[in-house]
Amino acid sequence: MPQGVIANGFVFLSAIRGVNESRNDLPSGVEAQARRAFEISRHILTEAGSGLNDIVRIGIYMKHLQESRPGFNKVWTELFGDRGPARFAVEVTDIGGAGDDTELLLDIIAVVTNRPG
Amino acid sequence: MPQGVIANGFVFLSAIRGVNESRNDLPSGVEAQARRAFEISRHILTEAGSGLNDIVRIGIYMKHLQESRPGFNKVWTELFGDRGPARFAVEVTDIGGAGDDTELLLDIIAVVTNRPG
């Protein structure tokens, strides 16, 4: 499955999780995972002629909404300040691989601002 | 975080919950919360040059899907009749603030029909 699909001036990203570069393990805690998730997003978006500041909507799926929100919001504020994409967050019973430590999954829509390179 | 983000002729709303104007409490029950959620949506959409009838897709997240659907659908029918946006509804384990009475959260995409005012 592709990492991002471009259509009509938007790019739709497949599920973003904050995995380490090895793609086989996850840093511990939602804050580290959120940082990695946005690093990965930035890379995919840049390839698509977009970027973090071009994200228009993020669906945030967490395993532990109340516990994870403060750490996630800390990273969010560092990246976006008091602006940023439209967003919503919900807690679900499972995301990621069987029994792994995925704490969050992002569903991202961005606009394409540059011709993809 | 913004209440709505405009891009390429669409407006993406951040999580809509049916909070009272004080923003600190919630009316009791899904029907009252749905009414408030659509009032809030209407206000944000109007600011963006859109409106309730310009919504094209709603993701509906509920804490109690089966119990809440009839009350939600009552409000839906009043607003949209037998037409309306594309929609889906799922039950999740948590939305909103810690221990509050949020019964539903809406993830809304609409089209911009007027130049934002």
Add this chain to the structure above:
Amino acid sequence: MPQGVIANGFVFLSAIRGVNESRNDLPSGVEAQARRAFEISRHILTEAGSGLNDIVRIGIYMKHLQESRPGFNKVWTELFGDRGPARFAVEVTDIGGAGDDTELLLDIIAVVTNRPG
């Protein structure tokens, strides 16, 4: 509610479940439901001047994420090979009707490639 809403070159589908033609029962198991879900999607998309290969993003909601993913991916690979839409999958506590056997629900966005017929 409509099966699909067209706006700005996209079509947004309402919740797709893998129900049988009677609309009253569900085939057993996620693989059969996934096949039916994509058959139904294909029909609605074709009516809208779109098609399965024009899907750009799928949100996948499952009752049993780990158990269902292999069967779902089998159908996915048959339809899309190693390409396909952007996607994410999460496990939620309820979808579909009260006590029924709905195993998955799809939230689909596609591009309109032909004038709707």
